[in-house]
Amino acid sequence: xxxNVNLIIDGQDVSVEQGKTLLEAARENNIDIPTICFHEAxxxxxxxxxxxxxxxxxxxxxxxxxVKAAQNMKVQTKSERVIRARRTVLEMLASTxxxxxxxxxxxxxxxxxASSSRFPDAVRRESEVKDDNPMYVRDYSxxxxxxxxxxxxxxxxxxxxxxxxxxxxxxxxxxxxxxxSIPETSCVLCGQCVAVCPTGALKPKRxxxxxxxxxxxxxxxxxxxxxxxxx
Amino acid sequence: MPEIDLTPLHPxxxxxxxxxxxxxxxxxxxxxxxxGWLPEEAAAEVAKSLRVPLADVHGVIEFYTLFYNEPVxxxxxxxxxxxxxxxxxxxxxxxxxxKHYDVEPGQTTRDRTLTIEASPCLGxxxxxxxxxxxxxxxxNISPDFHQYDLGIPKSIVGxxxxxxxxxxxxxxxxxxxxxxxxxxQKVLRMKREDVINEIKASGLVGRGGAAFPTGIKWExxxxxxxxxxxxxxxxxxSEPGTFKDRVLLLDDPHRVIEGMCIAxxxxxxxxxYIYLRGEYxxxxxxxxxxxxxARAARxxxxxxDIEIRLGAGAYICGEETALxxxxxxxxxxxxxxxxxxxxNGLFDKPTVINNVETxxxxxxxxxxxxxxxxxxxxxxxxxxKLFCVSGDVAKPGVYEVPFGVTLREMLKMAGGVAGKxxxxxxxxxxxxxxxxTSAHLAVKLTFEDLRAAGLPxxxxxVMVFDETRDMRDVLKRLGHFFAHESCGKCYPxxxxxxxxxxxxxxxxxxxIIDGDLERLQDVGWxxxxxxxxxxxxxxxxxxxxxxxxxxxxxxxxxxxxKDEKKKVESEKKIVAKTKVIKSKAKPKKSVAKKVAAKKIVAKxxKPVRKKILKPKTVKNKSKPKKKIIRKPAKKx
Numbered sequence: 001x002x003x004n005v006n007l008i009i010d011g012q013d014v015s016v017e018q019g020k021t022l023l024e025a026a027r028e029n030n031i032d033i034p035t036i037c038f039h040e041a042x043x044x045x046x047x048x049x050x051x052x053x054x055x056x057x058x059x060x061x062x063x064x065x066x067v068k069a070a071q072n073m074k075v076q077t078k079s080e081r082v083i084r085a086r087r088t089v090l091e092m093l094a095s096t097x098x099x100x101x102x103x104x105x106x107x108x109x110x111x112x113x114a115s116s117s118r119f120p121d122a123v124r125r126e127s128e129v130k131d132d133n134p135m136y137v138r139d140y141s142x143x144x145x146x147x148x149x150x151x152x153x154x155x156x157x158x159x160x161x162x163x164x165x166x167x168x169x170x171x172x173x174x175x176x177x178x179x180x181s182i183p184e185t186s187c188v189l190c191g192q193c194v195a196v197c198p199t200g201a202l203k204p205k206r207x208x209x210x211x212x213x214x215x216x217x218x219x220x221x222x223x224x225x226x227x228x229x230x231x
Numbered sequence: 232m233p234e235i236d237l238t239p240l241h242p243x244x245x246x247x248x249x250x251x252x253x254x255x256x257x258x259x260x261x262x263x264x265x266x267g268w269l270p271e272e273a274a275a276e277v278a279k280s281l282r283v284p285l286a287d288v289h290g291v292i293e294f295y296t297l298f299y300n301e302p303v304x305x306x307x308x309x310x311x312x313x314x315x316x317x318x319x320x321x322x323x324x325x326x327x328x329x330k331h332y333d334v335e336p337g338q339t340t341r342d343r344t345l346t347i348e349a350s351p352c353l354g355x356x357x358x359x360x361x362x363x364x365x366x367x368x369x370x371n372i373s374p375d376f377h378q379y380d381l382g383i384p385k386s387i388v389g390x391x392x393x394x395x396x397x398x399x400x401x402x403x404x405x406x407x408x409x410x411x412x413x414x415x416q417k418v419l420r421m422k423r424e425d426v427i428n429e430i431k432a433s434g435l436v437g438r439g440g441a442a443f444p445t446g447i448k449w450e451x452x453x454x455x456x457x458x459x460x461x462x463x464x465x466x467x468x469s470e471p472g473t474f475k476d477r478v479l480l481l482d483d484p485h486r487v488i489e490g491m492c493i494a495x496x497x498x499x500x501x502x503x504y505i506y507l508r509g510e511y512x513x514x515x516x517x518x519x520x521x522x523x524x525a526r527a528a529r530x531x532x533x534x535x536d537i538e539i540r541l542g543a544g545a546y547i548c549g550e551e552t553a554l555x556x557x558x559x560x561x562x563x564x565x566x567x568x569x570x571x572x573x574x575n576g577l578f579d580k581p582t583v584i585n586n587v588e589t590x591x592x593x594x595x596x597x598x599x600x601x602x603x604x605x606x607x608x609x610x611x612x613x614x615x616k617l618f619c620v621s622g623d624v625a626k627p628g629v630y631e632v633p634f635g636v637t638l639r640e641m642l643k644m645a646g647g648v649a650g651k652x653x654x655x656x657x658x659x660x661x662x663x664x665x666x667x668t669s670a671h672l673a674v675k676l677t678f679e680d681l682r683a684a685g686l687p688x689x690x691x692x693v694m695v696f697d698e699t700r701d702m703r704d705v706l707k708r709l710g711h712f713f714a715h716e717s718c719g720k721c722y723p724x725x726x727x728x729x730x731x732x733x734x735x736x737x738x739x740x741x742x743i744i745d746g747d748l749e750r751l752q753d754v755g756w757x758x759x760x761x762x763x764x765x766x767x768x769x770x771x772x773x774x775x776x777x778x779x780x781x782x783x784x785x786x787x788x789x790x791x792x793k794d795e796k797k798k799v800e801s802e803k804k805i806v807a808k809t810k811v812i813k814s815k816a817k818p819k820k821s822v823a824k825k826v827a828a829k830k831i832v833a834k835x836x837k838p839v840r841k842k843i844l845k846p847k848t849v850k851n852k853s854k855p856k857k858k859i860i861r862k863p864a865k866k867x
Contacts, residue, residue, distance in 0.1 A: 036722075046567050047721045049761040060768065061761045066567055081760055085723070088757040092726035119730055120744055121737070145719070154284075161284030165562060165719075166293050168545075170729035172719035175293070177285035178271045178300070185286065 007073040014069075022064035022075060023051055033077050034086065034108050037146040038065045039196055042156045045147055050086055050108070054079045061085055087112040095119035096170075098126075098141045101200025105144070127173065132181035135189045137208040140173050143201035149174060149193035162187035235272040239265050244280055252283050253578075255291055255560030256543055259298055268299040283560065294562040294718075296544030297509045304339045304346035309363040309510070312349045313471045314658065314694060314708055315356030315621040320374060324360050325349055327376055351546065351712055352471035352662075353510050356621035356694070357387050357628045366512040383513045386478040387628030389644060392607070394615045395591050396631045399482040403517050406524035409485040414594035415492045415530060423453055426497040430593065432601035434613040439465055439549070439586030440660070440689045441765065442678060445593075448583055451573030452498040455581035460500040462491050462535075463558075463577060463584040466507045466514075467542050467549040470661035471712060472692035475617040476587035478629045480507070480514050483591070484521035488530070488537065490590030493597060494583050495535040503537040504577070506554050509544050546716035550764050551576075551584045553718065564720045565764035588617055588691075608634035612677035616688075620645040622695040623652065632676070639672040641693060652697035656780075658705070660689020662712050663769035665776035666702075687772070703739040703784060706777055710735035713770040724767025727758040731771060738785060748785045752778065 002018045009022075009031055016025040021044075026033045036048035046063035055062045056074035061081060076082065090109050094116035099105050109116060130138040153160050162185040166175030176185045194202045209219050243261040247254030258281060262273045269292055278288040292298045310316075310325040325336055328347050332340050339346040355361035358370035364381065372379040388400040398404040418426045431446030452460060464487060468476040480487060491503045507514060518539055525531045540558050542548050548557045552566035555577045576582025592614060596604045605613040612634035618641060621627045625646025632641065638657065648654050657667045664687050667674070674684045681688050696705065710732035717728040734751050737743055755771030755778075762768045778785055 045720070046763060049722050049763070052761045060759075063567075063763075081756075084753060085757045085761040088753045089722050089726075089761070092730055092754070093722070095730070096726055119733075119750065122730060122733060145722075145725070161286055164284075164286035164290030166290070167719070168294050169714060169717035169719040170725055172725065175286075175289065177289045178274070186284070 005069050005071045005073075007069050007071065007075065009075045010077055016069050018069075020069050022053060022055075022062070022067050022069055022073075025069040026064065026075075026077060031077060033064050034111075035065060036105065036108075036144065036198065037148070039146075039148050042148050042151045042196065045151075048089070048144075048146060050089055052082060052085055053077045054082055083112065087114045090114040091116070091118035093144060095122040096125055097144055097199075098139075099144075099199070101142050101203075102144070102198060104198065123170070125170070125173070130181075131205075131208075133183050133187070133189065133205075135191065135205055136182075136194045137203050137205055138174075138182075139201050139203070141201075142199045143174060144199055145172055145174075146198055148196040148198070149202060152192040152196050153187075157192050158188070158190050160186050160188055160190070163193070235266065235270045237272060237276055240273055240276055241280075244277060248280050250560075251281055252560040253558060254281055255283055255288065256295075256540065256557065259288075259292065260541060260543070263298065267305060268302050271300075274300075281560075287561075290562055291560065294545065295509075295542075298543055302339070302343065305344050306365055307346045307348065308369075309348050309350035309353065310336075311351075311353045311355065311359070311361050311363075312708075313352035313712065314662075314705060315352070315472060315627075316359040316361055317704070317708060318622055318696070318700070319359040321360045324362065324372060324376060350510070351715060352469065352473075354468055354474040354477050354508070355384055356472055356474055356619065358384055359621070359627075363510060363512075368513060383481065383517075384477070386482050387626075388478065388631070389626065389628050390618075390630035390632045391636070391644070392615045392631045392633060394595055394607070394631065395479065395486075395588065395617060396629065397483075398486070399478050399629070401482070403481060403520070404483050404485060406485055406521070406528060409483070412485070412489045412492065412525075412528075412530050412594070414597035415489050415496070417597055418493050418496055423497050423499065426493065426597075427453060429601050430497070430596060433592075433596040433604045434601075434611075435589065435592050435596060435604075436678070437586055438588035438592070438616070438691070440470065440663070440687075442688065445585060445589055448573055448585075449494060449497050451571070452500075452576075452581045452583045455574045457581050459502070459578075459580045460498055461577045461580055461582040462495045462498070462500045462503040463551075463554070463582055464491055464503070464505040464537075464590055465549065465551065465554060465584055465586050466505050466511075467554060468508055468511070468587070468690075469546040469549050470663060470690045470692065472619055472621055472658065472661045472694045473690040474619050474621075475629050475691060477511060477514065479587050479591055479617075480511070481517055484518050485525065486591045486594060487587055488521060488525050490585070490593035491537060492525075492530055492535060493593050494585065494590065498581070498583055500583070501535055503535065504558055505537060505539045506548070506558060507539055507541050508549075509542040512541070515539065515541065545718075546712075547718045547764075547766055550766060553764070554584070555582070562718070564718050565766070567763065586690075609675075609677050609679075611679045616676070616691060618676070618691045618693050620693045620695070622658075623649045623697040623700070624695045625649045634677045635675050637672065638667065638674050638676060638693075641676060642672075642695065645693075645695075648695060648697050650697070652699060654695065655698045655700055656696045656702060656705075658692065658694040658696070658773065660687040661692040661694075662709050663687075663765070663772055664689045664692060665773055666780055668780060685776070687769075701739075702777065702781060703735075706735045706774060707739035709773055713766070717766065717770070721761075721763035721767060723758045723760075724762045724764075724770060727754045727762075727767065728770050730754050731758075731774065735774070743786070748778070751785065 004015045005018050006015050014029050023033055034050050036050045044065045046066045051064040052061035053064045054076040091114045126141045150163055153163050163174055166173045244258040247258040258277045263269055274288050278285045292300050312321045336349045353363055355370050360372050362369040367381050368384040370380045370384050386400050388396045427446055427449045435445045436442040545563045547553045548563040550565045553563040557563045572582045572584055608614045615631055616634050618630045620630055654669050659665055659667050667686055674680055713728040714732040717724045719725045731754050734747050755775045758767045758771045
């Protein structure tokens with residue numbers, strides 16, 4: 001068994017196995033650190049920066065999802081700087097995208113007193129719903145660019161490489177080769193991207209239709225074109 | 232329009248196939264050279280040949296502004312509209328060209344002969360206003376636009392020292408003129424550790440902006456165990472206002488190469504890369520010639536050789552790990568650190584990456600010895616330093632001085648503020664820097680003195696603004712620059728640079744909304760504190776310094792500071808008219824027309840979303856679409 005390291009998080013003495021991240025150390029000890037892009041099944045890229053914490057001796061805030069717990073580390077998860085960074089990121093998210101299908105983020109907005117109207121006259125990322133395959137619907141107005149779908153489609157899980165990024169900076173969007181429809185890509189409809197999407201930007205087709213008020217009976221009629229197994 | 236003929240593509244990309252994914256940027260450049268842009272069929276063929284997933288190839292094309300996924304003109308003029316050129320009429324030049332050819336910025340003429348774009352800083356600030364016409368620099372453009380210099384830009388060199396710039400100012404120095412690589416020959420008789428100790432003893436720190444001790448970097452790479460190590464020269468000089476590396480590379484390429492050879496010997500690297508900024512295409516042949524000379528003289532050989540990689544329009548690739556990603560054929564996303572390049576760098580191998588100027592110091596240190604080198608400059612900032620002086624000075628150019636001259640002395644060398652006007656501000660360290668005023672004239676230009684004054688040395692930018700300049704316009708351009716160059720990976724920078732730009736636009740237009748000052752501060756501090764890489768961490772640096780120096784600039788016209796109650800009310804009102812980036816509605820088409828329809832939708836929707844990044848809509852949108860033979864997008 002690996003050795004333990006002792007550190008202090010929010011004034012509390014904490015002991016965790018060596019090699020664990022600050023996020024793991026905090027969660028094992030019931031200290032809440034919010035996350036958005038983090039997922040147990042995908043490589044942590046530390047890109048949403050919601051999990052940032054203040055580590056004594058470090059000039060900048062540190063992402064708890066990848067920084068390893070170390071002996072005698074002193075960590076603040078709710079300092080003024082941390083709160084300001086989290087609140088501002090949340091406010092910018094709310095001014096950028098449709099969070100209506102992201103309940104966890106909505107709770108964070110509430111917890112951090114983040115105003116969804118903090119940035120008036122702000123350009124939003126909005127795009128048309130892409131309904132181009134029988135299994136799932138893509139609504140990138142709801143995408144907060146956590147990268148998980150691209151990761152599971154690539155070498156975090158499926159090795160299908162059907163999706164990547166369009167654009168750059170604020171105008172980044174998840175995209176396919178020259179905007180091709182999903183059936184024209186290498187997508188195998190494995191559904192893993194849908195499973196890891198935190199915001200409803202990727203949604204099962206059936207769920208999408210049910211939410212639109214289409215009844216199960218009507219949906220099954222839609223499917224009659226598909227060949228059914230005999231018996 | 233004929234279908235895309237793929238026959239010339241294969242021989243063109245053949246040399247890059249064995250490189251696999253790492254050959255992606257060179258292969259895309261080769262394809263773009265044939266077709267003028269990157270048609271889908273060509274991109275698919277590159278993907279197949281290099282065994283890179285289609286979606287990834289598209290992602291790479293989309294990331295770099297110098298790659299085009301839509302047809303552009305036979306010639307492309309990129310007009311610099313960044314700070315230094317703006318002071319000399321860059322906007323007017325762009326406007327004039329666009330009116331003359333009847334296009335909007337980012338558009339192509341109807342006959343497809345010309346595309347005109349606005350560009351971030353081209354590194355030609357000492358000869359502003361400037362543009363890039365295909366591979367040629369167009370500089371010193373006269374106010375009536377009729378006179379200009381075209382080709383390889385001149386090198387304007389001044390200052391009290393000529394050590395790093397000893398061979399600069401008279402065009403490219405050949406190997407015969409440069410002489411033997413005496414420094415390299417000397418270190419080859421030394422132990423690796425002793426070479427590194429000499430560099431450590433010299434006190435040399437990186438000249439690209441981060442000022443990390445070079446010797447410690449080299450030591451880390453030497454100690455790291457691996458079957459392969461790399462030396463990379465960071466020649467992705469893109470910091471607005473910076474042009475010193477352009478001068479060193481153009482006029483004295485052998486000094487850079489010798490510096491790389493010494494670094495390679497010191498750490499045991501067998502392969503080197505020079506990552507050259509895509510907007511410096513005219514440097515490429517100079518470097519290639521110098522590398523051939525060095526090979527012929529056996530300075531480069533089986534033990535160590537250097538390959539040049541051309542960037543493709545992304546400021547972020549000056550960040551060392553983003554630069555590695557780019558060489559590896561990926562989008563230029565910076566990596567999380569640690570691990571650091573000295574253990575996990577290029578291709579995950581121990582790597583030393585140094586700026587051009589840093590490497591140019593190396594032969595000097597070896598020839599003078601650390602003690603001799605330390606006689607130049609100050610105790611804590613030893614050595615010579617190049618400063619890029621531009622803007623409202625009489626004689627802009629690269630100035631070599633020992634660390635320790637004052638800002639006043641530096642400005643005097645450059646002939647003082649142009650036109651006998653008074654000094655208003657100096658932008659130190661580039662877009663990622665901070666502003667100084669006449670109150671800072673006595674500050675010595677050393678790392679320690681500048682730090683004490685709250686100013687970053689950065690890449691050595693000294694950009695001067697006279698009393699008549701509207702600093703709000705300067706801030707607006709800073710905001711635009713960072714929003715344009717953010718890679719989009721981490722949230723604080725991805726959204727923060729956009730929000731910062733919007734607020735700075737309002738300030739420049741005199742349309743401040745209550746609470747903008749606080750918004751700007753929150754966004755600025757969040758980017759500084761929580762961004763993943765140096766770009767985001769410094770994207771608000773100059774803005775925050777301006778807020779300290781000129782707080783009145785951030786108040787609305789009546790000079791009112793924020794009023795909390797009003798702020799909330801006005802925000803509520805304004806939310807209603809929040810702007811939206813919208814893709815055009817997708818027309819419903821029958822299944823039979825599906826493919827053709829999609830093509831049109833893609834073409835129409837694209838430019839709208841990409842407007843700010845790289846507008847390149849062809850004016851005549853209703854042109855007939857060519858029939859396309861599609862290759863099935865299969866998993867490989």
